[in-house]
Amino acid sequence: MTRYYIILIVGFLFIDTSSYAQSFSLNQLLDSALQNNYTLKSAEKNKLIKQSEIEILQTNYLPRVSTSASFSYWKFLLPNKQRLLGDALTDMYTDVSFYQPIYDFGQTKAKKSIVEDEILLNDEIMRQMRQTIIWGVSNAYFEVLRAESEIQIHESSLQQLQEHLKYSEQLYNIGKVSSVDILKIKVQISVQENKLQQSKNSLLSSKISLYQLCNLQNTNDITVEDNSETWFNQHQNQQLKNIAEQDIISSHPLLKPFDIKSAIEVKQKDLLRLQNRPELFSYGIGSWEHGYIPFGDNFNYNIGVGIRYTLPYWGNSSYKHRMKQSEIVVEQYNDQKQQAFLEVQKEIDLCLNALDEIQKNIQSNLKIIDLADETINSASIKYQAGQGNIIDILDAQQILTEARIAYQKSMIEFLQTLAKLNYLNGNDNYPF
Secondary structure, eight states: OOOHHHHHHHHHHHHHHHOOOOOEOOOHHHHHHHEEEEEEEOOOOOOHHHHHHHHTTTTSSOOOOEEEEEEOOOOOHHHHHHHHHTTOOOOEEEEEEEEEEEEETTHHHHHHHHHHHHHHHHHHHHHHHHHHHHHHHHHHHHHHHHHHHHHHHHHHHHHHHHHHHHHHHHHHHHSSOOOOHHHHHHHHHHHHHHHHHHHHHHHHHHHHHHHHHHHSSSSGGGEEOOOHHHHHHHTOOOOOOOOOHHHHHHHHHHHHHHHHHHHHHHHHHHHHTTSOOEEEEEEEEEEEESSSSOSSEHHHHHHEEEEOOOOOOOGGHHHHHHHHHHHHHHHHHHHHHHHHHHHHHHHHHHHHHHHHHHHHHHHHHHHHHHHHHHHHHHHHHHHHHTOOOOHHHHHHHHHHHHHHHHHHHHHHHHHHHHHHHHHHHTTTTTOO
């Protein structure tokens, strides 16, 4: 029975710890950031607002009906009123009227087309926001991995220094080395411990930034999956030079809005021209007037067809200047688009150049790591035989630690640059 309770308690403990421990991949972090971003949600609601404007415009061709009723009391009646109301001094008047637009020469259609383009513009703005969020989260994710890799390297370096300290103490006990060697190793251990603490502080800051971007709670129980080595092996030999400029111009969310804005401005110009067209409409009025309720006499109606036209002169001629203004605005958008394209292309070229430099640094760091390992092994053998100097081991150990950190930084920087290139290319997909 006691054994049964022990197994049950252990099982509960296991369930409790596993329920709180959560490990997130990059894609899961990106999903959380996109789903919980309030600015993105606000932009989605703005799209619904624009869609409601289309529904409002669709009511333009529906008839407009109005009614009115009034009651009045006269001290005396004029002859014409007396013929209508009789001897009663009260006056009950009711009417129903309707106004039906028949044709507005395409104004409603043009306004609807403008709103549809505004919805497309809102979609592109949402794409910009989405891609910015993806890039921001990806960058913060790799900063966390960078700090974690530094911690691992410093811990490994400390472990090796502890081994060197153990050997030096053994050699000191048999009189082969002096206490100065032990002191030098302890100094180096203190230096590494200080760097380790700095890396831990950096990791905490990076995690706070990442979790805030993803709007995650209970961050103390969250870990981040590290797939950097797998991604690096998949993409290190990838050819990235062939990036079609035409694809960037036609689909990039930083450039496409200029085309949509230009189309809106052209349609605004057409709408201004259409406003100088007449409006054809029909109308009808039915009225009842009597001295008391109920009333069935004195029913009258009036129906007809009308046309309304505003003369495009004097104060009504301002639309001509606004049309010229629209032409200038379109030219302005074209200039802004070209400048934005040049800036995007420049950033892409810088990323490609940075990738080449990073790959060279990675190869250089790998060579340094191999040489430092070989130097440590050779120096350790000589030192343990009483023929070497502890400084040679410590120098080689320091070089090895720095080279490993540089290698990990370069590998993560390579992936960060790929994520940035994915953002600059206007790609809607996740970077990895």
